[in-house]
Amino acid sequence: MKKLLFVFFGLLSLSLTAQELFVATYNIRNKNSWDSINGNVWQKRYPVICGQINFEQPAVFGAQEVLNNQLNDMLSLLDGYGYIGVGRDDGDKEGEYSAIFYKKSKVEKLDEGWFWLNTTPDKPVKGWDAACVRICTWGKFKDKSSGKNFYFFTLHMDHVGVVARRESAKLIVQKVKEIAAGQPVIITGDFNVDQNNEIYGIFTDSGILKDSYEDARLRFAENGTFNSFNPELRTYSRIDHVFVSPEIYVDNYAVMTNCYWVEGVDTAKESVKGHDAPQEIDFKVYSRRLPSDHYPVFVRLKLP
DSSP: HHHHHHHHHHHHHHHHTTEEEOOOOOOEEOOOHHHHHHHHHHHHHHHHHHHHHHHHHOOOEEEEEHHHHHHHHHHHHHHSSSEOOTTTSSSSSSOOOOEEEETTTTTTEHHHHEEESSHHHHHSOOTTSSSSSSSOOOOOOOTTOOEEEEEEEEEEOOOOOOHHHHHHHHHHHHHHHHHTTTTTTTEEEEEEEOOTTTTTHHHHHHSSSEEEEEOSEEEOSOOBBOTTTTTTTOOOOOOEEEEOOTTTTEEEEEEEOOOOOOOOOOSSOOOOOOOTTTOOOOOOOEEEESSSSSSOOEEEOOOO
């Protein structure tokens, strides 16, 4: 009898573990000359971004501000990931992607699509008072371990247009209802509104979504999600969100504040010793850098 109970609870535990779904959202910051002048060089940044992703191994993650050459750089280093997405400016390769990356060994892509955040969602034009053309990408996936299907959306709302953000939020909720049709859904992205903004409420008051931060059983978030490439800054604002269907269980939520170090003009030429450290350890003073001006958000979920 004891053996039977042991086997039963062991299988139950495996079943629950198999339903876990690890997801993320990451605004990687577009590659531009101004950032490079200021020391935030893409060639230095993307190996750190990809290294963290490869270590964490989210089954699916949304990435924003991805230019086509950045997409190819990431694909060259990411371990076993496919992607969904197009450039927002022409529906092909021009402009930033709101890309969905998925671990092919963990999930199967069943369907894909995208729409623009404007009054004509099938056309790449600016919407309302937006400063830029904006796009939302979606995919339908099957979790290979549990056999369950879910939808995953990722987007980047406008950084200037308040009307555009408000109307985009309404459009996204409408599209989620149409596309996912009541099935489990995860929405990630840079929403450019924090948890205190009334536009955030369009999602959380929709009846079909909840904020994974608020619902998480365990939470590790020592900072907000935007850092302006300055590791000394602290904020409570979260503008990168992971919204999920009410029936999805949120186990863990984290804002990951990893950084890297580069040699700079102020780098100490001589080795220094640490306080209360073994004297065999040599230190040099390097500049501390962040791989993006946003911190990534990682969330462990369980599908219903």
